[in-house]
Amino acid sequence: MTERPAPTTAPHAAGRPPLRRILYGVRRRIAVAFVLQAAGSIAGVVPFIAVTLIAERLTAGTAPSGGRLWPLASLACAGGLAAMVLGFTAGVVAHLADNRLQLGLRLDLARHIGRMPLGRVSAAGTGELKSAIQDDVHALHSLVAHTLLDATALLTAPLLALAYLLTIDWRLALLSVLPLAAGVYLFGRAMAGAKANMAEYGAAQSRISSAAVEFANGIAVVKSFGRGRRAHARFLAATDGFSEFFTGWVRATLIPSTAALLVVTPVVVLLVLVTAGVVFTGAGWTPVVDLVPFVLLGPVVSAPMGLVGARMQQIRTGQAAAARITALLDAPVLPEPAVPAAPADARVSMRGVSFSYDGSTDVLKDIDMDLEPGTVTALVGPSGSGKSTLAALLLRFHDVTTGTVTIGDADVRAIPAADLYRHVGFVLQDVRLLRATVADNVRLGRPEATDEEVKRAARAAQIHDRITALPKGYATVVGTDVVLSGGEAQRLSIARALLADTPIVVLDEATAFADPRSESLIQDALSTLAFGRTLLVIAHRLATVRSADRIVVLDGGRIAEQGRHEELLAAAGRYARMWRSQGLDASVDLTAPTASRDTSRPDLTPKGTHR
Numbered sequence: 092m093t094e095r096p097a098p099t100t101a102p103h104a105a106g107r108p109p110l111r112r113i114l115y116g117v118r119r120r121i122a123v124a125f126v127l128q129a130a131g132s133i134a135g136v137v138p139f140i141a142v143t144l145i146a147e148r149l150t151a152g153t154a155p156s157g158g159r160l161w162p163l164a165s166l167a168c169a170g171g172l173a174a175m176v177l178g179f180t181a182g183v184v185a186h187l188a189d190n191r192l193q194l195g196l197r198l199d200l201a202r203h204i205g206r207m208p209l210g211r212v213s214a215a216g217t218g219e220l221k222s223a224i225q226d227d228v229h230a231l232h233s234l235v236a237h238t239l240l241d242a243t244a245l246l247t248a249p250l251l252a253l254a255y256l257l258t259i260d261w262r263l264a265l266l267s268v269l270p271l272a273a274g275v276y277l278f279g280r281a282m283a284g285a286k287a288n289m290a291e292y293g294a295a296q297s298r299i300s301s302a303a304v305e306f307a308n309g310i311a312v313v314k315s316f317g318r319g320r321r322a323h324a325r326f327l328a329a330t331d332g333f334s335e336f337f338t339g340w341v342r343a344t345l346i347p348s349t350a351a352l353l354v355v356t357p358v359v360v361l362l363v364l365v366t367a368g369v370v371f372t373g374a375g376w377t378p379v380v381d382l383v384p385f386v387l388l389g390p391v392v393s394a395p396m397g398l399v400g401a402r403m404q405q406i407r408t409g410q411a412a413a414a415r416i417t418a419l420l421d422a423p424v425l426p427e428p429a430v431p432a433a434p435a436d437a438r439v440s441m442r443g444v445s446f447s448y449d450g451s452t453d454v455l456k457d458i459d460m461d462l463e464p465g466t467v468t469a470l471v472g473p474s475g476s477g478k479s480t481l482a483a484l485l486l487r488f489h490d491v492t493t494g495t496v497t498i499g500d501a502d503v504r505a506i507p508a509a510d511l512y513r514h515v516g517f518v519l520q521d522v523r524l525l526r527a528t529v530a531d532n533v534r535l536g537r538p539e540a541t542d543e544e545v546k547r548a549a550r551a552a553q554i555h556d557r558i559t560a561l562p563k564g565y566a567t568v569v570g571t572d573v574v575l576s577g578g579e580a581q582r583l584s585i586a587r588a589l590l591a592d593t594p595i596v597v598l599d600e601a602t603a604f605a606d607p608r609s610e611s612l613i614q615d616a617l618s619t620l621a622f623g624r625t626l627l628v629i630a631h632r633l634a635t636v637r638s639a640d641r642i643v644v645l646d647g648g649r650i651a652e653q654g655r656h657e658e659l660l661a662a663a664g665r666y667a668r669m670w671r672s673q674g675l676d677a678s679v680d681l682t683a684p685t686a687s688r689d690t691s692r693p694d695l696t697p698k699g700t701h702r
């Protein structure tokens with residue numbers, strides 16, 4: 092039976108610092124690993140103590156019998172063995188805790204992202220989400236599986252060694268702490284201002300990556316406009332700035348940090364202890380034999396100092412990763428309806444709809460709009476007027492700020508997500524294809540569809556011939572076996588929408604396609620998709636929607652005017668001006684009556700489905 096992953100988002104864990112909250116579900120396992128590691132570290136000091144006792148007996152003057160030494164030798168071996176076994180077991184327990192944590196966190200994150208508004212997910216970009224799910228969860232791996240155990244070992248062994256040395260000679264024991272105290276002081280000086288410097292370090296790193304990404308993403312445009320050198324200069328400036336800052340930081344901390352490491356090296360510690368030992372034994376304060384444990388265990392007291400910096404850095408990285416993960420887990424989700432509602436038909440209604448991305452500026456204001464079943468409504472307007480945002484509200488990529496969006500009299504907020512997407516489909520310009528077979532990409536529309544239904548949808552979307560020409564046909568893996576052109580990808584996504592067969596479709600009409608044949612195929616596919624459905628088209632070229640049942644002109648987030656093409660031309664308003672400015676456009680009218688075009692609604696679904 093598989094174990095339930097850790098409940099990282101337990102309500103009672105909320106309100107704790109991010110790292111404690113993230114580790115909440117595995118705290119018991121971490122505690123067990125911690126205890127095992129501490130016991131292992133203690134056991135690891137036992138051989139040193141046993142050896143010092145053996146040395147004491149050997150140097151006591153009278154030759155000790157083997158019977159007095161063997162138990163100590165056995166104790167040393169047993170201690171060493173126990174240290175190994177306990178340390179190894181602690182590592183295994185910590186890795187098991189880490190596995191559980193990673194699985195639990197990744198599932199929690201995936202579940203949470205799945206419930207976040209789709210608009211927010213797109214805005215976050217795949218980079219931010221990938222970084223949380225992969226990189227930040229991985230940063231916690233180092234912390235849970237390694238750093239916490241190392242820190243335990245670093246603290247336990249020196250404390251035990253010091254406690255033992257105190258029982259031998261407290262004055263020499265205190266002297267053995269001197270190098271450590273000097274190391275801590277110097278390290279503190281080296282770390283002065285580390286917080287501000289670390290913040291600047293992070294900022295400088297992100298300036299470099301953004302300059303690098305910008306440079307790589309825009310390389311074609313940048314080069315074609317002969318600006319390669321200038322864009323390159325921004326990247327160089329970012330790296331130069333980083334190098335200057337980093338060199339300054341290193342220079343300022345080089346002396347104290349090197350000195351901090353130097354004073355805790357075994358050589359320096361032994362030098363201090365041997366010098367003090369000579370004075371102590373010379374003065375008759377300490378017997379010579381008592382120097383042996385100091386020589387053996389003295390360096391153990393100060394040894395961790397050299398590793399503290401790296402471990403502290405790993406803990407800080409883990410804390411920052413935990414903070415980013417909890418911030419994502421706390422991002423608001425779309426509320427699921429308490430009382431689910433089902434749409435009665437394919438009528439879409441928007442009443443008094445306003446929407447703001449940032450909570451202060453409305454990008455849509457007082458929108459009242461109706462989409463009658465089986466009609467085509469086109470959204471037109473200047474760039475930034477709010478067309479995509481309005482369509483996104485119907486798809487519930489965001490929730491309205493005020494007003495209501497209803498489908499068949501049911502508020503979209505009351506329709507469970509799975510039901511909503513059975514009623515509303517979309518074909519957007521930015522087509523996302525999965526790295527899966529062509530058939531599976533189409534089948535996303537309706538996973539239970541048969542091969543024959545997939546092919547029929549592809550035929551209706553004018554992409555079947557291209558698929559059969561591929562080396563593996565419908566089994567070709569997109570992105571691996573073949574890279575599809577923009578137009579082909581769009582027709583594949585139309586096939587997907589045809590197979591999904593939703594009564595309402597939101598369509599982002601493509602702006603321009605280089606290849607006229609591809610454009611005509613897409614327009615044919617879109618006309619087939621439009622047939623008999625409630626269609627909302629975001630139109631960039633007015634010519635493609637001149638036969639729409641209603642054209643809604645948006646301007647500055649408000650409806651400026653609406654009506655049929657002829658009515659709007661006759662009104663001589665904004666639409667008429669836009670029409671004139673676009674001039675004669677030979678584009679196919681995808682909203683033209685289907686009788687004039689060879690488009691018939693393919694029968695893709697068994698009779699008696701929801702439509």
Ligand SMILES: Nc1ncnc2c1ncn2[C@@H]1O[C@H](COP(=O)(O)OP(=O)(O)OP(=O)(O)O)[C@@H](O)[C@H]1O
Binds near residue numbers: 474475479481
């Ligand atoms: N994710 C977002 N976060 C914040 N503001 C946004 C976001 N998306 C769009 N906007 C802003 O909302 C306004 C409307 O944008 P929208 O994309 O809806 O316009 P549009 O008419 O579809 O434009 P275009 O024709 O250029 O695609 C613009 O001012 C835009 O800057």
